[in-house]
Amino acid sequence: MNQLPYQTASRTFLIQTQSKMSMDYETALRTKLHQLECHFTWALIKDDLDLPSILNRLDEQLKLDVGKKERLAQTYTALAYVKFLQGLQKKSLSNLMTSVKLYKECHEEEFHKALIVTYGNLAWINYHMKNYTECESYLQKVEKINENISSESSSVPEVLGEKGWTFLKFSCKYYERAKECFKKALDLEPEDGEWNAGYAIALYRTEYGKFTIENSPTIKQLRRAIETNPDDDVLKIFLAMKLAIYKRYREAVSLVEEALERSPDHPHVLRYAGKFFRNKRSLDRGIDLLSKALEQSPNSSLIHHQLALCYEMNKIRLLQEGNHHTRSSWVQQIRDQIIYHLEMATTHAPCFIKAMSDLALHYGERREIPRAEEMFQMSFKTAKEKNDNLHVVHFYYAEFQLYGNRCEVLAIKHYMECLKMSPGSPEGQKSARSLRKIAEKRIYKNAQDEEAYGILGFIHKEKGEKSKAIECYEKALSYGDNDEYLTNLCALRQSMQ
Incomplete structure (x- = not known):
């Protein structure tokens, strides 16, 4: 039976009204969701x-934190977000519900401030699953917690x-x-x-520039963190690695040995101790621990x-001793080990740009040129997409x-790109040294090599040494x-006026 016109219009109006109400409801929910700390x-x-x-890091953390319910709860909350992505x-x-269960076992209450982040994540995930009633329920739980605390969620120490x-676990950025936060x-x-501990580790990973052992904020905070966490042997190795930079080797080695004696099977202790001994050029000990x-x-x-990196240092040492036939065979075996570990590193972390670039370089050493080029192009693509470590790829390329x-022209171009992007980084500094070596070699052969002096001018310009650049x-x-040299010269002169 056909509907009358007024019935059709009424039905259309009802659908439009319901749709608008639904949209308004979702908008209101989303406004509340954006105010959460999660x-x-x-x-x-x-x-x-x-x-x-x-x-991989979070799975490893779950194994390390067995028996530590609050830390496990926090890791499950982070894991839940990765699963959502x-x-x-x-x-x-499911991971969020596990987190709630663990938190409740720790605090024996439903509205403890430690649950703010987990409840916030639960509100969001239910919203995305269109479970709006559940979403509202978790929003109300967060509101109830906020009523019982004297500050905003963003100022709660547990949330911070x-x-x-x-932030520490998810990206160096x-x-x-x-x-x-810490x-x-x-x-x-x-x-x-x-x-x-968190503040010490964050400082350890961000402290660059010139400090002394007396005024280094990282060393001061690591000592403070060890005072408040005397059983944390990873912190001791972090302190040891910082002390080694200032040539305080006796205290540094003592801290590492103490950490290894107390925590001989802790994977983070073993990993960082291995890195410490690699930096110290004790390669056999480093390889054993790693x-x-x-x-x-x-x-x-x-x-x-x-x-x-340990095997690469072994390779360099062998090459420096001379290229005899027997050594050449050993170098090839070591190079194969390097490639194996770099391939494994990039398999488990497909966006590990430094490992990708180093792997490409070693394919080149093994004369697998097409494979090396392919890996380098993949490294460039990943670095650009992630906006991360592009200068590293330029250096390795x-x-x-x-x-x-044996293409010096392209080598110069990419060393320059690296130096321009990150002059203070290890790769930037190595690029500057390589460019200087190329320029000085050219000047030795031809004292009137204009490009060689242009290269030196570029190095000084990027280092901020304007007078030398001019x-x-x-x-x-x-x-x-050369128009480029003239442009740079004019800009430098103008900047010094």
Whole structure:
């Protein structure tokens, strides 16, 4: 039976009204959700994250924290967010419910402030699953917690701490934000061991520049963190590695040996102790410790990378001793070990740009040129997409062009790109040294090589040494015309007026 016109119009109006009410309801919910303190509101950008690597770290953390319910709860909450990013909403929800259960076992109450982040994540995940009633329920739980505390959620030490640990674990791009979170938590609870440890680690990972052993904020905070966490042997090795930079080897070695004696099977202690001995050029000890760590954490890209670096130092040492036939055979065996560990590192962390670039370079050393080129192009693509470590890829590609392809022109181009992008980084500093070596070699052969002086001018310009840069560009222009050198020279002169 056909509907009358007024019935059709009425039905259309009802549908439109219901749709508008639904949209208004969802908008109201979303407004409340954006006010929460949780992983969904912390500006964790998916393109910044290497999800397989984060999952490996979180899985390892679950094993380390067996019996520590509050830490386990925090890790399950972070794990839930990663699962959500992978599109596994039901698994995400399951991890969050595990987190709630663990928190309640710790605090024996439903509305403890430690649950703010987990309830916030639960509200968000239920919203995405269109479970709006459940979403509202968790929003109300957060509201009830907020009613019982004297400050905003963003100023609760437990929230600041969980936020800080998330930033530390998820991406090196968030280390500065992690530092800010732990500092705020410490301002509220200066004696808390966890916030002191988090702040020390964040400082350790962000401290660059010139300090002395007396005024280094990291060394001071690590000592403070060890005071408040006397059983944390990883902190002792972090302190040891910082002390070694200032040549305080006796105390550094003592701290590492103490940590190894107290925690001989802790994978993080073994990993960082292995790195300490690699830095100290005690390669056999480093390889032994890292191999033990790998037995416990076979999917650790970081351990595989550290082992590759140890073997690479062995390779360099052998090459420096001379290229006899027997040594050549050993070098090839070592190179194969390096490639194996770098391949494993990139398998477990597909966005590990340094490992990818180093692997490409070693393919080139093994004369697998097409494979090396393919890996380098993949490294460039990943670095650009992630906006991360592009200068590192330029450095390794320059090395490949100089030593693998014997193409000095391309090597110069990519060393320059690296230096321009990150002059203070280790790769930037190495690029400057390589460029200087190339320029000086050219000048030795031809004292009127304009490009060589242009290279030196570029190095000085990027280092901020304007007078020396001007001198080099003037010399370059005295031997030939070059618009780029002239432009740089004019800009430098103008900046000094």
